[in-house]
Amino acid sequence: GDSVTQTEGQVALSEEDFLTIHCNYSASGYPALFWYVQYPGEGPQFLFRASRDKEKGSSRGFEATYDKGTTSFHLRKASVQESDSAVYYCALGVGNMGYKLTFGTGTSLLVDP
Amino acid sequence: ETAVFQTPNYHVTQVGNEVSFNCKQTLGHDTMYWYKQDSKKLLKIMFSYNNKQLIVNETVPRRFSPQSSDKAHLNLRIKSVEPEDSAVYLCASSRTGGEDTQYFGPGTRLLVL
Numbered sequence: 100g101d102s103v104t105q106t107e108g109q110v111a112l113s114e115e116d117f118l119t120i121h122c123n124y125s126a127s128g129y130p131a132l133f134w135y136v137q138y139p140g141e142g143p144q145f146l147f148r149a150s151r152d153k154e155k156g157s158s159r160g161f162e163a164t165y166d167k168g169t170t171s172f173h174l175r176k177a178s179v180q181e182s183d184s185a186v187y188y189c190a191l192g193v194g195n196m197g198y199k200l201t202f203g204t205g206t207s208l209l210v211d212p
Numbered sequence: 213e214t215a216v217f218q219t220p221n222y223h224v225t226q227v228g229n230e231v232s233f234n235c236k237q238t239l240g241h242d243t244m245y246w247y248k249q250d251s252k253k254l255l256k257i258m259f260s261y262n263n264k265q266l267i268v269n270e271t272v273p274r275r276f277s278p279q280s281s282d283k284a285h286l287n288l289r290i291k292s293v294e295p296e297d298s299a300v301y302l303c304a305s306s307r308t309g310g311e312d313t314q315y316f317g318p319g320t321r322l323l324v325l
Contacts, residue, residue, distance in 0.1 A: 130311065131311035133313070135316075137253075140318075141319070142216075142302050142316035142317050142318045142319050143255070143302070143316045144316070145313055145314070145315060150311065186253055188255065192310055192311035192312070192314075193310060193311060198243055198262060198267045198268050198309030198310060199245065199257040199260055199268050199270075200257070200314055201257075202254075202255040202256075204252075204253075204254060205253045205254070205255075207253075
């Protein structure tokens with residue numbers, strides 16, 4: 100079945116550090132890829148998505164590029180802020196394979212001021 | 213305001229009781245979902261409905277039953293709750309299904325004593 104792998108369970112950074120959270124996927128079809136962010140006590144918020152190879156998604160200074168060759172969609176931000184502390188989820192959805200998103204295990208980001 | 217609304221925010225109950233959670237979306241979407249988020253923050257699809265019809269029913273115990281009165285409402289009933297049902301239940305909606313972006317409500321936190 101479809102799956103998403105996030106290798107970092109937790110990431111600890113200082114403000115203005117560069118962020119990378121790795122996301123690799125496995126899917127039978129040609130999936131759309133998503134990043135969501137979840138703050139404590141809230142539901143996941145949509146960050147951005149990409150639907151085709153080499154497409155870049157971005158929002159709030161975060162970005163990721165769809166790479167079909169390496170089956171990856173790594174999240175990056177050049178300079179993190181304390182307010183970016185949250186849990187980040189990579190997810191995939193396959194258009195003709197049903198009505199659901201498959202989520203990775205999430206990466207908890209903690210940014211020290 | 214257009215969004216996904218869930219009630220209650222939090223519910224504490226005893227083993228064996230019945231509980232019911234409500235979800236309403238004002239985004240004009242055709243598809244709604246229930247996800248379960250466990251204590252490790254893992255997000256798993258439970259059900260999805262498209263135009264009031266059940267589309268996805270993952271491996272969920274029979275004590276869980278979704279109920280849809282119209283496209284904008286999707287409730288979740290749990291008969292005879294068990295301790296492992298303690299989790300956050302997240303409702304989401306999307307324009308259609310498959311690879312469409314899903315928008316989440318704030319969640320209902322259930323604690324089974």
